[in-house]
Amino acid sequence: MKGGIILASTIRDVAxxxxxxxxxxxxxxxxxxxxxxxxxxxxxxxxxxxFHPNNIAKGLxxxxxxxxAILLPMLDxxxxxxxxxxxxxxxxxxxxxxxxxxxxNNAEMELRKTQYLIDRMVDGIVLIPYASDGKQIEMIQKSxxxxxxxxxxxxxxxxxxxVLDNELAGxxxxxxxxxxxxxxxxxxxxxxxxxxxxGRLNGYKKAxxxxxxxxxxxxxxxxxxxxxxxxxxxxRLCKLQKRPTAIFISNYDMTIGAYLAINYLRLKIPDDIxxxxxxxxxxxxxxxxxxxxxxxxxxxxxxxxxxxxxxRICGDYSDYPKTIMHKPTMHYxxxxxQLT
Amino acid sequence: MKGGIILASTIRDVAxxxxxxxxxxxxxxxxxxxxxxxxxxxxxxxxxxxFHPNNIAKGLxxxxxxxxAILLPMLDxxxxxxxxxxxxxxxxxxxxxxxxxxxxNNAEMELRKTQYLIDRMVDGIVLIPYASDGKQIEMIQKSxxxxxxxxxxxxxxxxxxxVLDNELAGxxxxxxxxxxxxxxxxxxxxxxxxxxxxGRLNGYKKAxxxxxxxxxxxxxxxxxxxxxxxxxxxxRLCKLQKRPTAIFISNYDMTIGAYLAINYLRLKIPDDIxxxxxxxxxxxxxxxxxxxxxxxxxxxxxxxxxxxxxxRICGDYSDYPKTIMHKPTMHYxxxxxQLT
DNA sequence: TTGTAAGCGTTATCAC
DNA sequence: GTGATAACGCTTACAA
Numbered sequence: 281m282k283g284g285i286i287l288a289s290t291i292r293d294v295a296x297x298x299x300x301x302x303x304x305x306x307x308x309x310x311x312x313x314x315x316x317x318x319x320x321x322x323x324x325x326x327x328x329x330x331f332h333p334n335n336i337a338k339g340l341x342x343x344x345x346x347x348x349a350i351l352l353p354m355l356d357x358x359x360x361x362x363x364x365x366x367x368x369x370x371x372x373x374x375x376x377x378x379x380x381x382x383x384x385n386n387a388e389m390e391l392r393k394t395q396y397l398i399d400r401m402v403d404g405i406v407l408i409p410y411a412s413d414g415k416q417i418e419m420i421q422k423s424x425x426x427x428x429x430x431x432x433x434x435x436x437x438x439x440x441x442x443v444l445d446n447e448l449a450g451x452x453x454x455x456x457x458x459x460x461x462x463x464x465x466x467x468x469x470x471x472x473x474x475x476x477x478x479g480r481l482n483g484y485k486k487a488x489x490x491x492x493x494x495x496x497x498x499x500x501x502x503x504x505x506x507x508x509x510x511x512x513x514x515x516r517l518c519k520l521q522k523r524p525t526a527i528f529i530s531n532y533d534m535t536i537g538a539y540l541a542i543n544y545l546r547l548k549i550p551d552d553i554x555x556x557x558x559x560x561x562x563x564x565x566x567x568x569x570x571x572x573x574x575x576x577x578x579x580x581x582x583x584x585x586x587x588x589x590x591x592r593i594c595g596d597y598s599d600y601p602k603t604i605m606h607k608p609t610m611h612y613x614x615x616x617x618q619l620t
Numbered sequence: 621m622k623g624g625i626i627l628a629s630t631i632r633d634v635a636x637x638x639x640x641x642x643x644x645x646x647x648x649x650x651x652x653x654x655x656x657x658x659x660x661x662x663x664x665x666x667x668x669x670x671f672h673p674n675n676i677a678k679g680l681x682x683x684x685x686x687x688x689a690i691l692l693p694m695l696d697x698x699x700x701x702x703x704x705x706x707x708x709x710x711x712x713x714x715x716x717x718x719x720x721x722x723x724x725n726n727a728e729m730e731l732r733k734t735q736y737l738i739d740r741m742v743d744g745i746v747l748i749p750y751a752s753d754g755k756q757i758e759m760i761q762k763s764x765x766x767x768x769x770x771x772x773x774x775x776x777x778x779x780x781x782x783v784l785d786n787e788l789a790g791x792x793x794x795x796x797x798x799x800x801x802x803x804x805x806x807x808x809x810x811x812x813x814x815x816x817x818x819g820r821l822n823g824y825k826k827a828x829x830x831x832x833x834x835x836x837x838x839x840x841x842x843x844x845x846x847x848x849x850x851x852x853x854x855x856r857l858c859k860l861q862k863r864p865t866a867i868f869i870s871n872y873d874m875t876i877g878a879y880l881a882i883n884y885l886r887l888k889i890p891d892d893i894x895x896x897x898x899x900x901x902x903x904x905x906x907x908x909x910x911x912x913x914x915x916x917x918x919x920x921x922x923x924x925x926x927x928x929x930x931x932r933i934c935g936d937y938s939d940y941p942k943t944i945m946h947k948p949t950m951h952y953x954x955x956x957x958q959l960t
Numbered sequence: 961t962t963g964t965a966a967g968c969g970t971t972a973t974c975a976c
Numbered sequence: 977g978t979g980a981t982a983a984c985g986c987t988t989a990c991a992a
Contacts, residue, residue: 290970292970300979301978301980302971302980303972303978303979303981306971306972307971307977307978309970312977314977314978332739333739334680334969334970335685335970336680336685336968336969337969337971337984338970338971339970340677340968340970340984340986341970341984343984345675347719349717355702355705356705361695362695364695365696369722377736377740378720379719380704380719380720381708382708393712396712507902508906536880540880540883543880543883543884544908546886562846562847562848566851631987641962641964642987643963643964643987646986649986652961654962658962673986674984676985677968677984678986678987680968680985681985681986681988682986683968
């Protein structure tokens, strides 16, 4: 207390109260051994003064902010929010708070916010990139802040990186439909040149080509990775003269949209159309018939990003740079059928 | 530079380089006027040394962390992610980074994370409460950290608070259906005793009672505020012997679920059932027929929370405590019809 | 207008 | 094992 204003007590107050020096108290707090007697004295003083260490002072001394940032393109996708959730769960218990920065699918803003985070002295960054030229990465690396790339790799930039084997996801989904006798197989994609969307599309093309099937432009519809994009894309596909007999929808949000369209058009799954969606759709097991989907282990990926970032923050670069590519898990349910 | 390790330059380096004192440089940086000559010298030194002020040191000196937190129940709801987005957009330009804390619908974790944020010395907190006993609020208020409640009020706890007029939303939606001649009107709600869900349910009941209509328990189905809960609730309603002719779905995520169920069951909107949903559903204008809904101005609410929090952080308590109750905007589209 | 120096709360390096 | 003291980078009286 000072001048009538109640101030939080400091380590100095604790030391005085316990009849010890600040050095000793600091050591105890940081886990070094002290004599039983002093331990008791300190603990009591801490309790009585309701002492909480000042993180900012700690940070100044250690040149750390005890915070990490997740910089992402847009908060409207299930993928991104799921990542925030698992990264926060992983890093908060380790003493790091998670700052969220959204660049609104805007490359210039992505750079601005990158600089902001550097100035803010975050201890680490998880980046779900928007721009693919790698400028953000260069800035972060120049500042020596540990960085984990999530969801996308960026060409010619060596970083730790956690991604899905997107091509495999596209390939396996499509191959399954081919195995079931389908030839008129459509895909709903994200924007052209989008990293994950391209990977999934390439898998689709590879499977089609391998099977000697023709790739029809009309059967490749962009749904912009969002609910209404998926809805619109599905509507376009169903209005084609020759409606596809099967479809692979390459992300979660578009799957919801496509599903709404299919139901709205009164198409019967799988009689009229076989469907494979993407990501662990909450509805997958609720809708009837259950939906087939390629599962991206979002939870594992986010947790892994958090853990790897923590190791880098702690200075463990033994396996740097590390790229972890996750395999999708395929779930085949009754939403797909054998074409006879 | 020191001992071969490249360190970020400090205000001291800038002062030395410019041939001035740190005090002068600090003043310039903080917007006080200096002589033209010194200004030029400082600017040049800053540029040459690529100087960025150290936020942590600044924070220690000013007893500020330049960060605010948003503490919320669960990241899986559109409402919450939308709030993060608008709060971040508002406060980042004002120099505050936004820390996200999720309590996973767990009251004990909510208290733990509240304490964490207090220890972390965030400069302000936006709370979307989970527990309704107000213990989190007491902790925050005791620590003198500015607090804005969002989405819910808590009884007997005076705080700044931004909410929707939930009862009005429920009332107007239901009343509209009544005006159209419906008598068998159902509602899909969140969990019992949930603040916003109860408000919306009360509005429903009020409208029904005012109109002299009987309230049937079967017509009040809990959908847990999530997609699959909405789906399941809708399925239950449609299996009733006497299916309702109209329905009000009291949040966004359940609206998606209910819609999937309706489409799956091949019910025609509005011929078989009239539907009013909730929140600015991306699909509202995409689905056919367009969906009627009660719009909660989430964007406005989040921005307002950010602005008000900033004012409190700046010490402006002129209108404390302030409760802002927003009116829903009703959008009536072709998803509802006159019952003849 | 500019310079000086104390201090924010911690940790680390010495001595003892 | 413990204590004294010097940093960490910045702001702010106060002095010049």
